[in-house]
Amino acid sequence: xxxxxxxxxxxxxxxWASIERGAMExxxxxxxxxxxxxxxxxxxxxxxxxxTWTPVSDKGTILSWVIFHKQYFEDHVPPYNSVxxxxxxxxxxxxxxxxxxxxxxxxxxxxxxxxxEHAGRTQHFARWLKPQAA
Amino acid sequence: MANNNLAKVAAVVGVGxxxxxxxxxxxxxxxxxxxxxxxxxDAFKIALADSGLRKSDIDGLIVGPTTxxxxxxxxxxxxxxxxxxxxxxxxxxxxxxxxxxxxxxTVACVYGNNQRSAAxxxxxxxxxxxxxxxxxxxxxxxxxxxxxALYAMMFRxxxxxxxxxxxxxxxxxxxxxxxxxxxPHALMQKRITVEDYLASNFxxxxxxxxxxxxxxxxxxxxxxxTADRAKTMGGRAVPIHGVGRHDLNSGATSMIPRLTxxxxxxxxxxxxxxxxxxxxGPEDMDCLQIYDSFSCHIPLALEGYGYCKVGEAGKFxxxxxxxxxxxxxxxxxxxxxxxxxxxxxxHQVEAxxxxxxxCGARQVPDCNFAHYSSDVAGKAVSIIYGK
Numbered sequence: 300x301x302x303x304x305x306x307x308x309x310x311x312x313x314x315w316a317s318i319e320r321g322a323m324e325x326x327x328x329x330x331x332x333x334x335x336x337x338x339x340x341x342x343x344x345x346x347x348x349x350x351t352w353t354p355v356s357d358k359g360t361i362l363s364w365v366i367f368h369k370q371y372f373e374d375h376v377p378p379y380n381s382v383x384x385x386x387x388x389x390x391x392x393x394x395x396x397x398x399x400x401x402x403x404x405x406x407x408x409x410x411x412x413x414x415x416e417h418a419g420r421t422q423h424f425a426r427w428l429k430p431q432a433a
Numbered sequence: 434m435a436n437n438n439l440a441k442v443a444a445v446v447g448v449g450x451x452x453x454x455x456x457x458x459x460x461x462x463x464x465x466x467x468x469x470x471x472x473x474x475d476a477f478k479i480a481l482a483d484s485g486l487r488k489s490d491i492d493g494l495i496v497g498p499t500t501x502x503x504x505x506x507x508x509x510x511x512x513x514x515x516x517x518x519x520x521x522x523x524x525x526x527x528x529x530x531x532x533x534x535x536x537x538x539t540v541a542c543v544y545g546n547n548q549r550s551a552a553x554x555x556x557x558x559x560x561x562x563x564x565x566x567x568x569x570x571x572x573x574x575x576x577x578x579x580x581x582a583l584y585a586m587m588f589r590x591x592x593x594x595x596x597x598x599x600x601x602x603x604x605x606x607x608x609x610x611x612x613x614x615x616x617p618h619a620l621m622q623k624r625i626t627v628e629d630y631l632a633s634n635f636x637x638x639x640x641x642x643x644x645x646x647x648x649x650x651x652x653x654x655x656x657x658x659t660a661d662r663a664k665t666m667g668g669r670a671v672p673i674h675g676v677g678r679h680d681l682n683s684g685a686t687s688m689i690p691r692l693t694x695x696x697x698x699x700x701x702x703x704x705x706x707x708x709x710x711x712x713x714g715p716e717d718m719d720c721l722q723i724y725d726s727f728s729c730h731i732p733l734a735l736e737g738y739g740y741c742k743v744g745e746a747g748k749f750x751x752x753x754x755x756x757x758x759x760x761x762x763x764x765x766x767x768x769x770x771x772x773x774x775x776x777x778x779x780h781q782v783e784a785x786x787x788x789x790x791x792c793g794a795r796q797v798p799d800c801n802f803a804h805y806s807s808d809v810a811g812k813a814v815s816i817i818y819g820k
Contacts, residue, residue, distance in 0.1 A: 301492060301558030303573040337571060337685050362692050363590040365582055366638035371557040371688050375576030383586055383692055391687040393572035422574050 302418050303372040310338035313352050314386055319421045321414040323357065325390060326350035336390035357412040358428070359386040364396070364405045382425055394425040399404040401427060440710050442644070443532045444663035444670040445572035445818070447484025447656035449476045450618065451774040456650045457549075457620050461671075465550045469500045470508050472652030473545030477509055480654035485666065486539065491656070495524040497544030505543060513537065519778030521653075522724075522807055522814035526676045528657040539658055544778045545652035555579055566810050567686045581645055581727055583679040583810075585637040587691045588729040592639060597732060597747030600638065603630035605641040605728035605763075606770055608696075609683070613767025615683065620647055621771040642685040644728040653778035654786065671785045672819040673738035675711030675800070677703040681811040690811050699813035700737025700806070706816040711802075715739045719800040720762040720786035720787050722780040724807030725769045731755065732807050735763075755793055765795050780805055784818045 304314060310326075314337075315377045317324035325334045328342040329349030341348050367375070381403065382396050394412065401408045409428040414421055451472050467475065473496075481488060493515040496505045502518045515666040519527050521544065522539045522646050526723035528540035553561055556579030563570030566582060577586075591597065607627055613619035625643065635641045661669035680701035681690040690696055708714050715738055723734045732746030740761060754760025766772040766783040773779050783802035802819040 303576060303578070304558060305574050306563075306567070307570050336772070337567070363586045363593075365577075365585040365589060366635070367576060367582065368635040368638060370575055371578045372573070379576055381575050381577035381582065382570070383688060390770045391684070391689060391692065393575050393577045395615075397734075404593050406590060417574070420574075424575075 300370070300373050302374050305420065306307040308338070310340060311314060314338050317333060317352065317354070318414065318423060321421065321425060322354050323355050323412065324352040325388070327353040334386075334390050336392060356387045359384040359412075361394075361405045361408045361410060362391060382410070394423055396427060397424045397429050401430065435679065439529050439533055440674055440712070441451075441672045442658055442794060443480045443529045444672040445655050445781070445785045446478040446658050446663050446666055446670045447486065448785050449477075449479025449481075449654045450775070450779060450782055450810075451475045451652040453620055453649060453651045455626055464577070465547070466610065467545070467547065467650070467652075469545040469547045470505055471545065472547065472650060473497070473500055473505060473543040474508055476545065476650070476652035476654040477541060479542045480541070480656050483611060483711050484656045490539050490666050491541045493528065493531055493540030495519050495527055495542045497521070497524065497542075497776070499544065499546045499776075509541075509543070511541065513640075515540070520668070521781055522805070522816060525657065525673065525781060525816055526678065527632050527671055527738065528699075528813070529708075530675060531648070532659055533655065538662065540657045542657065543652070543654040546775065547650050549648050549650045556582070557646070557758055568688065568810065569704050571686050577616045579637065581640055582637040582659060583650065583688070583691065584727040585640045585730055586688065587695060589639050591733070593693055594677045595744045595747065599631060599641075600627055601747035601751050602629040602732070603729045604726055604750040605725070606630050608754070609725070609764050609768045609771045611756050612762075612795055613637070613771035614767050616766045616772060619767040619772040620649060621767060624685055638727070640727060643770070646726045646774045647771070649774055651773050651775055653775045653782055655716060655781055665733065669789055671788045671818050671820075672712070674819045675707040675709075675815070677706030677710065677815045679703045679813050680803050685811055695704045695733050696811050697733070697737050697743065699811060700734060700808060703806070703815045704738045707817055711817045711819070713802060713817065713819075715804075718761075718804040720765050720784075720803050722765070722784045722795045722803060722805045723763055723768070724780060724809060725764060726774075726809070728770060730808060731763055734808065737808070737817070738804070738806060759795060764796050765792065765797060777807055781816070788818050788820060
């Protein structure tokens, strides 16, 4: 069993550099304005290579979640969760919810990305934004 | 517009598989009976004998993704007019296309896999498949790894939306264990109950151990020839009535189609294509063979191909049933969960054997049509075998 690794393609490098600085940037298409994830050489809608690395809001909504009960990596000891988050800008990213967890379904809960050290690198995690009491 | 160009231009005339249980027993005892090429060669010999053809009749060769085409052809001593590599479903479709184009007449499709004895990993830092499917490895920094976890993420959302319960999902594992328990070559010979399922460990919640496929060694082969030649070979040929494919590649790594529509549009598009080509509908199918690396493929396919209404697969599985004892039989030899994990190859063989009527205790009565489907990572493929 090994340590989990980043897939570092050519287009991933600027994103991970921004994560290292604690503020994730994704490519925003210069043609249609859409954000794309994972980073890619062209926009999948209009094939434009014109893009600007743009900070995201770090806020999003949980689309789904799982709990791992089997260990696959030295640095992720079960039970632990993975969450699929749709960012306000549109892209879906996978992260891990830390701290308080919603009771019942996690779907639709609002979260915020935070940045922390893990296995010798900086990466994002997610923190639940509890609904304000009415 | 109807497209029946490929309907009944080719037929399966020979099928073969290795002794999965024997291989399983030997591998678990620490032996390495065969490498992948060896398993494929064993299966090819059986399929060739089953067809009654001679090796010199084979003029096309399509090899599964786990063996190298060049070495496979060398080991089998096959010099051919058409060759290629493909997964189970594409090997069938490519064979039909090559035959239809007149490039060759009789194609051997062969597959061998030593994944158990070679200790292949489907998750973790050396997970296989990442070169072909970025989603299998891209989210590893967050511990999100293994194809099972991808389907767990997908199916959690489906369960929350549809209300399908774990006990309803258990119907898949329970039915397929029933089937494998009456299939002599299947690995899992003992039935399980819904209670056994619910008491089993989670691997990646909401999926339990029984939702996951086996990982075992083995080989499968089949031989496909022209419809005209098949007619001269006695009554055991099984024509291919329809084939279809529709892929959702957009947003594959970020799981957009997985999480927002459960690949439903891909399956619906293929359903229209394949049923139209074959001139039949879901009501004409006597059994289904569904690619089941995980149990949750089954409810999604039942909805995608129109066997039940969207959102009602849980109720369908519980009330109508999906076994040879009750309802619409699915994965009649046990599938990947309980027969053998041959990555869709054994499903083709089982479909052919059901239409031939040679399945013994698990035989579906009067089986005129068997429908195969898969939706691996959003690539939906469908094949209809029939009399």
